[in-house]
Amino acid sequence: MGQLENKIAVVTGSGSGFGEGIAKLYAEEGARVIVADINLEAANRVAADIGSAARAFKVDVSNRNDINHVVNHCKDEFGRVDIVVNNAGITHKNQPMLDVDEAMFERIFNINVKSIYYMAHAVVPLMRDQGGGVIVNIGSTAGIRPRPGLTWYNASKGAINLLSKSMAVELAPDKIRVNVICPVMGVTGMFELAMGLPDTPENRARFISSIPSGRFCQPSDIAAAALFLASDAAEFITGVELPVDGGRTI
Numbered sequence: 001m002g003q004l005e006n007k008i009a010v011v012t013g014s015g016s017g018f019g020e021g022i023a024k025l026y027a028e029e030g031a032r033v034i035v036a037d038i039n040l041e042a043a044n045r046v047a048a049d050i051g052s053a054a055r056a057f058k059v060d061v062s063n064r065n066d067i068n069h070v071v072n073h074c075k076d077e078f079g080r081v082d083i084v085v086n087n088a089g090i091t092h093k094n095q096p097m098l099d100v101d102e103a104m105f106e107r108i109f110n111i112n113v114k115s116i117y118y119m120a121h122a123v124v125p126l127m128r129d130q131g132g133g134v135i136v137n138i139g140s141t142a143g144i145r146p147r148p149g150l151t152w153y154n155a156s157k158g159a160i161n162l163l164s165k166s167m168a169v170e171l172a173p174d175k176i177r178v179n180v181i182c183p184v185m186g187v188t189g190m191f192e193l194a195m196g197l198p199d200t201p202e203n204r205a206r207f208i209s210s211i212p213s214g215r216f217c218q219p220s221d222i223a224a225a226a227l228f229l230a231s232d233a234a235e236f237i238t239g240v241e242l243p244v245d246g247g248r249t250i
């Protein structure tokens with residue numbers, strides 16, 4: 001018996017990286033998973049890997065209609081959404097803060113932060129009606145111990161870390177748990193942009209030296225944390241800002 005048997009889970013940005021790891025582990029643990037990504041080809045690939053427990057959707061999380069569409073689909077087909085993982089996110093290139101233009105600033109905040117506002121509007125009423133639910137947000141160590149060159153990205157992640165705790169206190173009476181996972185750097189789609197340097201062994205070593213455990217974060221690290229937080233074993237855990245970071249934020 002899996003830890004998420006018969007649960008309905010929506011994982012945004014699950015066409016690659018951490019989200020892909022989360023979607024696959026959730027399915028292994030018995031959940032039906034909506035693989036929601038702006039890149040439909042990537043979402044289709046992940047859903048095909050998973051098999052019949054997954055369905056791919058093209059969703060731009062900065063578009064309210066897209067979010068409503070995917071949640072309405074779950075409502076119509078399953079009558080519920082048990083778990084939402086707000087994972088989709090982007091960064092600007094690691095560079096001096098004044099070099100990031102306004103359009104990029106707005107993209108970052110629309111995709112990383114406003115998407116959670118849209119998702120909350122779509123799922124919280126449903127979760128209230130069904131008697132509870134779980135929301136897992138993917139923040140970052142960037143919102144706890146910021147690195148230079150990523151100021152506006154760091155700010156968006158700080159917002160996610162904080163809004164998660166605020167949602168948790170407000171929604172606890174409705175049995176809706178909200179937690180935030182804070183990964184340290186991982187070798188995913190956004191790796192080179194976040195480093196702001198070419199992906200060479202020397203540049204990797206510079207960043208690894210800032211992580212006490214001596215390695216980057218892997219999708220399996222984040223998936224394991226996201227599984228625990230979504231499972232009934234974490235029934236009494238809400239509002240936790242959980243670094244999965246090999247000690248980076250100490």
Ligand SMILES: NC(=O)c1ccc[n+]([C@@H]2O[C@H](COP(=O)([O-])OP(=O)(O)OC[C@H]3O[C@@H](n4cnc5c(N)ncnc54)[C@H](O)[C@@H]3O)[C@@H](O)[C@H]2O)c1
Binds near residue numbers: 013037059138
């Ligand atoms: N990789 C890291 O170093 C790191 C560290 C801390 C936190 N994070 C966070 O982890 C999350 C996942 O990122 P990742 O590292 O797996 O990177 P990634 O680039 O591999 O994955 C991000 C996924 O989100 C999708 N996406 C982008 N914009 C979208 C949109 N508007 N709507 C829907 N989907 C969209 C992409 O297509 C991609 O599949 C992000 O929120 C990121 O900020 C990453």
